[in-house]
Amino acid sequence: MLFNSPFFIFVFLPIVIFTFYLLGSRGFHRLAIVWLVSASLFFYGWWNVNYLLLISLSLMFNYSLGSRIVVNRSRLLMILGVTANLCLLGYYKYANFFIDSLNPIIGTDYNLEKIILPLAISFFTFEQISYLVDSYRGNARNYSFIHYCIFVLFFPQLIAGPIVHHHEMIPQFENKRIFKFRLHRFVIGMTIFFIGLFKKVVIADSVALYVAPVFDIALSGTESLSFFAAWGGAIAYSFQLYFDFSGYADMAIGIAMMFGIRMPLNFHSPYKAVNIIDFWRRWHMTLSRFLREYLYIPLGGNKKGKARRYINLIIVMLLGGLWHGAGWTFVVWGGLHGFYLIINHAWQSIKGRTNSNVNAGSWLSTWLSRIITFIAITVAWVFFRAENMDAAFEVLKGMAGVNGVILPGSFLHIFNQVGDFGGYLEAHGVQFGLDVAFNQWGFPLLFVLLIFTWFSPNTQQLMARYKPTFTVFQGATHRSSIWQWRLTPYSAIYSAVLTLLAIIGLNEVSEFLYFQF
């Protein structure tokens, strides 16, 4: 069940909320939590009932182990637990990849039946590892089992994050305040939910139409990608991924808010970043937090000299890449970001001798940095999206201009109004005609989205007045703007328009793309 399905929005969610408050307001607090846990299990089992057993066993195992570690602080148990979790993840997520990669190296032909990846396993593994490690470190206490369950299973965050932390979630569920229905919280949560839904179904799904043809052509290799088609596809994917993922995070935050629960912030306008370090402070923030606290710092972080620091960065980013998916493309994506980060840190340490504040640059240098950062991220996303390395290189070849440039056929006529400019371009290898890989109408859309992501406030800034998240972006400024949501008729109307578009965006007509003249 996805958040963007009518069944979830109009049936599942209302029933869960209504029953939760029905129980909660009559003092059955424990029962209300049990209800939430059951609803979350139902939500999870909707996808595949068989894996309910797996997630339940994982919960019981980690809870009982964690409760012991909290008491005896056994390093052995902690290592055992973390290893067990990683093995489970390794088996379900990486066994196929491992065998497929190993076969050509050692010249074997082992065949493993395709293992279906259990939904959300990457997320609940990390959340529980952090619980085990914190228990060992003395940063956790004994929680009740039902509270532990809701910390991991709470359906808004279960399948796509944010990656929550036990010490920020469990105390909230223990707080009696959440059991009393507050219309105010509900309205705020609903508004955030529909902003997220809008981002997902209106923006991400529309721009996705421009992505698939480019990457499909790159995969099939039947045709070569022209310069604009390749860039168009790659940039469109940057937007698709951002609006999809951050829209989903907004929806999670919004739903949680309807239950009076605040989620950690997961995105803060990542494409406004002025360098890669900045990007990782704004993109999938709860993952960065996890990797920093449970991988980078234990590896020694930046305390063991510059060389070790860079090695640690590369290790973290390679593993972080692999976490996103079992494939070399993800490893390369992570490695590329590790490489970017090293350059970024090296640059800053050189620059740091004179001026340490990255934001202190001039208007021009800030924008130059922002554009270069965006391009670097877009190039990396090509690996993230491509089905395999060959396909990724096909797209990058196009982006490098190896396959030439095609402009829309109608441009020839327009350019020829100015001297014989069109003819001049044609003579220099520019083709005019139909680019089958990328519909020309995609360009104005991408331009609007670029302006939108760079200049408009994000969901948290719109809702800043009501502090909808548990954590906030460090250094966020809350200037009041006309966009800021408040309990005004103006906000009610624009929220209604947004909601309308999000709701009608759910009902798509299946399309038959015929050979288009």
Next chain:
Amino acid sequence: MLIQSSKKYLRLYLSALFLLLLSTIAFNLIIDPFGVYNFVDIQSINNVKTGQGNHVRMGKAGAVRSFKPRAIVLGNSRAEYGINPEHPGWKVEPVYNLGVSGSNIYESLRYFQHAHSIQPLDKVLIMLDLNLFDAYWENAVDFSEERLAVSLNEQKNEYYYLSDFIPTTLSLNALTQSINTIWRSATNKTTTYLSNGQRDWRNDLLFRTVIRNFGSYQNIFTIEEKSLLEAKAKGYSSDLKKYSYNQRTKINVFDWFRKIVKISIRDNIDLHLVLTPSHARYFEMHRLMGNWTLWEEWKRALVDIVEEEAKIAGVTPFPFWDFSGFTPLTTEYVPAENEKDTKMEWYFESSHFTTDLGDLIQDKVFNRNILSNNVPDYFGVLITSKNIDEHLEETRVLNLRFREEQPNVAKELQELASKYIMNE
């Protein structure tokens, strides 16, 4: 102005949302960008239906409901472009071009049944193409049984008209297409479909589009020929039995064709069958791909079915015309890459013919030399089981002559084909 109370806010928000939902429904119903409802059709407001192009199955199923045609054209995009339902030869009204782009013979049958159940049909012209009979050609993604008025077994489907209500009134696609429709109608932009179901056939327009998007006729012909070769390389059988029989579903698609013939006989529908005249290059390419026998067997099988069914019912077989082959019309010269000002008269692409050629076909089929009083004798041959051998032999001779008369074209196609055959 701050309302302060969440309750008041929620009330305002919900009322606004409710009003917006209602107005969206009304707006999309009136503008009707998919051509499904056809309540109002106003020039410069909503006559250019931009949603129809990619939703032809939805649009045409709805249009049949609103126009209730007594005669229809069936077939794929070749019929959609080439056959004008306003040809005077029809003698009944209204006529609707119910050809569906990229369809197979099953879809033709289902749309035929749909139209016939809404308004009993008097006359049908079916444009037959070999690829309609490819048993592995799946129904298109936008094909849906729910929107058709009857089931395959002619059971009434009570709520068929509701099946597209939400997607056509309360979807983002409908809203954007409505806005697009208004804009394109106001700026007098070209349309994909005319209200009679034919694709916009104006040859000037097609000519300009070919030049703009593909540079030349030569290019678009080559693209089509390459795609034929690619399809062949992916492997369909050249044996008619395997071509038209789906191993997985155990369905022989000729059964669908037979059903069209059966229903027409039973319900006294005046059925005209026509084999479409694609360009000579198209058939020559099929010959090079080893499909010649497939075509011949296919024609025989169709003639047999038409005659078998007539015999069972004790009626005269429906007229069965072959317009394909190698005639001065179908071998029309294809302007080369640098001839950007030469417009073709009969074709704009190797398998799609112009409406002028379609008019010649209709003149012949409906026996009314009205639009052109001289349809050449060689164009269009009535075939039966008695003369088919002779006819097929003659086509072989004409094919040989085509290769002799246009050796450059023959050589060009030969070279193109050999590239793909070598690659295999």
